[in-house]
Amino acid sequence: MNYGIIVEIRSLAGLADPEGLAIERALPSLGFDGVRGVHVGKVFRFSVEAPTEAVARRTAEEMCERLLANPVIERAEIRVDTESAGAPA
Amino acid sequence: MTAEIGIVRFPGSNCEYDVARVLEALGASTRIIWHGAETVGGVGAVVIPGGFAHGDYLRPGAIARFSPVMEAVADFAAAGGPVVGICNGFQVLTEAGMLPGALTRNVGLRFICRTVECTVESTSSVLTGRALAGEVLRLPINHYEGNYICDPETLDAIEAGGQVVLRYRDNPNGALNAIAGVANATGNVVGIMPHPERASDPLGVGTDGVILLESLLAAAET
Numbered sequence: 001m002n003y004g005i006i007v008e009i010r011s012l013a014g015l016a017d018p019e020g021l022a023i024e025r026a027l028p029s030l031g032f033d034g035v036r037g038v039h040v041g042k043v044f045r046f047s048v049e050a051p052t053e054a055v056a057r058r059t060a061e062e063m064c065e066r067l068l069a070n071p072v073i074e075r076a077e078i079r080v081d082t083e084s085a086g087a088p089a
Numbered sequence: 090m091t092a093e094i095g096i097v098r099f100p101g102s103n104c105e106y107d108v109a110r111v112l113e114a115l116g117a118s119t120r121i122i123w124h125g126a127e128t129v130g131g132v133g134a135v136v137i138p139g140g141f142a143h144g145d146y147l148r149p150g151a152i153a154r155f156s157p158v159m160e161a162v163a164d165f166a167a168a169g170g171p172v173v174g175i176c177n178g179f180q181v182l183t184e185a186g187m188l189p190g191a192l193t194r195n196v197g198l199r200f201i202c203r204t205v206e207c208t209v210e211s212t213s214s215v216l217t218g219r220a221l222a223g224e225v226l227r228l229p230i231n232h233y234e235g236n237y238i239c240d241p242e243t244l245d246a247i248e249a250g251g252q253v254v255l256r257y258r259d260n261p262n263g264a265l266n267a268i269a270g271v272a273n274a275t276g277n278v279v280g281i282m283p284h285p286e287r288a289s290d291p292l293g294v295g296t297d298g299v300i301l302l303e304s305l306l307a308a309a310e311t
Contacts, residue, residue: 015238016263018198067155070148070184072191073238 002047003056004081009069010041044068045081053080091116092133092309097162097178099124099142099153104175104286108138108302111289115299117306124156133309134171134215135162137178139231139284149177149192149234150184159185171215171308172278176232179270179280188271188280189247190239196263200233204294206258207269207283211251214272215308216279216301226297228283230261230269235282237264237271247271255281277308 011017017039024038050056057078064076094117096105109119122129124142129135142153153159159181166172166187174182182188195201204227209220220226239247244265247253255270262282270281285298 015193016196018194018196022198067147067151070151070191072183072240073193 001051002049003053004045004047005056005060006079006081007044007060007064007068008041008077008079009044009064009074010039010077012073012075015073056080091118092306093118093120093131094134094136094306094309095120095122095129095132096136096138097122097124097158098138099140099156099181101142101144102138102140102177104139104177104284107284107286108136108175111286111299111302112136112306114289115303115306117309122158124153124158126158127161129158129161129165129170132165134173134305135165136305137162137172137174137181138286139176139178142177142181145177148180148184150180150182153181154185163187166273166278169275169277171305173216173305174278174280175284175286176230176235176282179282180234182278182280187278188273189243189252190237190265190268190271192234192282193236193238194234195232195236195261201235201261202229202231203261204229204288205261205269205283207255208258210253210256211272211276213251214254214276214279214304216270216272216281216304217254218308219304220300224300225258226255226283226300227288227295228285228298229287229294230283231287232262232282235262235264237268237282239265250274252276254279255283 019040020038048056069076257267260267285301288298
C-alpha cells in the first residue's frame with residue numbers, strides 16, 4: 001500500500017537560523033507585531049509503497065539519515081500523511 | 090618524479106581548470122576525473138574543486154557525496170592519499186563525512202566575494218606542509234555557505250588536535266572560531282573555503298595561494 005509521507009527538516013535547536021531571524025525582523029514593518037521564533041526549514045512530500053505504516057516510516061527515517069537531512073546541522077520530523085494515503089504523490 | 094594530480098569534476102564544478110593551470114605551472118601533470126568514474130586511477134593526490142556540484146541541490150555537496158567517484162576518493166584517503174577540497178569541495182568532503190562539521194549560510198545571509206586574510210594554524214596537513222605556522226595569507230573567498238559549524242566536542246577535538254589549518258583574521262562569514270579550513274585527524278584530507286588557485290598569479294590578487302598548492306604537490310610526490 002502507498003503511504004503519504006511528509007518530512008520536515010529544521011535546524012538543530014540552538015543553531016543560528018539567519019533566514020528565520022531576517023524574516024522575524026521584517027514582520028513588524030508590515031504591521032505583524034509580537035511574532036517570535038520564526039524558523040525556516042524544508043518540507044519533503046512523497047509516497048512510499050510499503051506493507052505497513054511502520055515500514056514506510058522506517059524507510060523515510062533511513063532516507064533522512066542518509067540524504068534528506070545533515071545530522072550535524074539539521075533534524076528531521078516524519079509524519080505519515082493520512083489524508084493522502086493511497087494516493088500517488 | 091612529478092606527481093599527477095586528479096581533479097574531480099561534477100556537473101556544476103567550475104574551478105577545475107583554474108586549479109589545473111596553477112598545478113601545471115608548478116610542474117605537476119593533472120587529470121580531470123569525471124564524477125561518474127569508479128577509480129581515481131593512480132594519481133598522487135585528489136582535488137575537489139569549487140563550483141556548484143549537482144547545482145547545490147538539497148544542500149551543497151549533499152548529492153555529490155553519492156557520485157560514484159566519491160567511493161574511490163574515500164578509499165584513496167583511507168589509504169593515506171592526499172585529498173583537498175576547495176570551497177564547494179570542502180562542502181562535499183563534510184557531507185561525505187570525510188571531514189568533521191558542516192558549512193552553513195554566512196552570517197548576514199550575504200554571498201561574500203572578496204580577498205581576506207587567513208592565518209596558517211597548523212602545518213601538519215598536506216595543504217600547509219610548506220607554509221609557516223602563524224603566516225598570514227591573502228586569499229579570495231567566494232561563497233554563500235562558508236559558515237563552519239560543529240558540535241562543541243568536535244570543536245574541542247579539532248582545536249586540540251591541530252586540525253584547524255586556516256583561520257580568518259576578520260571572520261567574514263561567522264564561522265565557529267573563525268575556522269576557514271580543517272583537516273582530518275591524520276592531516277591527509279583537508280578542506281578550505283578560500284581559493285588558493287585564485288591567488289597564484291601576480292596579475293591577480295597576489296600569489297599567497299601558491300605555498301598551499303606547492304605543499305599539496307610535495308605531499309603528492311611522497
